[in-house]
Amino acid sequence: MKAVECDNIFKQFKYKGEKIQALNGLDLHIEEGEMYGFLGPNGAGKSTTIKILMDFIRADKGSTKIFGIDSKGVKSRAKIGFLPENPVFMDNLTGREILRFAGKSHGIDSYEINKKSKELLKRVELTEASDRAVRKYSKGMIQRIGFAAAIIHAPELLILDEPMSGLDPLGRVLFKDMLKELNEKGTTIFFSSHIIPDIEDICTKIGIIKNGRMYNEIDDTELKYYSTESFRIIYRDEGVLPAEFKDDAVKVSEELSSVNVSKSRLDLVLSKMKEENFDIVDIQPQKKDLEDLFVEISEK
């Protein structure tokens, strides 16, 4: 089943008499169990898409479904956990009270809330600050308590808008680990981010949005290939390489050597090496940074 389906979404805003086409026929499909990263330049339409899925705003045209249910209906949100880009809480509440409130609003009983809160506060490293009013929390601490509140009811789909933007490097590692754990237990995760290494590290699929349309979708195997400029062929060094690439060979160990070849020459080089009975030990993609790919896409 699809966890998220957006078909041909259009959304226009009007601002000071000007029309802004935020979404322009967006299609987005996320399979159950996926960890989907939503990547796009500033103003591409990521937050608008998320707001439509959460029914904070309505699309002008198109259909949006969550687990097959129209996202305009309240029922569609029963299985969702949501963390907005800038979570806002009543600032006199403590971290623990925020979790209690979130748990109650999902119909969890007090015993379970207490148990879950204790676990989550520990996990997001807020145990010591749990009885402090959140107005005294830093941006990263707000993000952490917001994250805990978003998952207290064990949602089947977790939607996060720029979840790691206010976090320090250790906080990002913690979030990524928690996202991975949740995903391994079956939670579908959909998050937007600007931080490319974070997306690259953990996502099973990446959707790149530009000018309100899906520009490209890359799954993890494609991602490897798509961003690969060259390959490193490692072979047992027993013969003499064909003349055209023998100068590029580098000794790796006593027995092994390697040669780097561009993507376009890979097939040719491999067939020549096979012809000459080379023992090929490994072929490693030499990845081009996703950052470069993103810049390339943004500039097109």
Ligand SMILES: Nc1ncnc2c1ncn2[C@@H]1O[C@H](COP(=O)(O)OP(=O)(O)OP(=O)(O)O)[C@@H](O)[C@H]1O
């Ligand atoms: N309430 C609004 N009124 C007017 N224009 C808006 C409104 N919300 C969004 N927009 C415009 O719609 C476009 C898409 O905005 P959106 O916030 O969805 O982009 P984004 O991809 O989330 O960007 P960022 O990465 O910078 O957060 C932008 O041009 C933005 O200025």
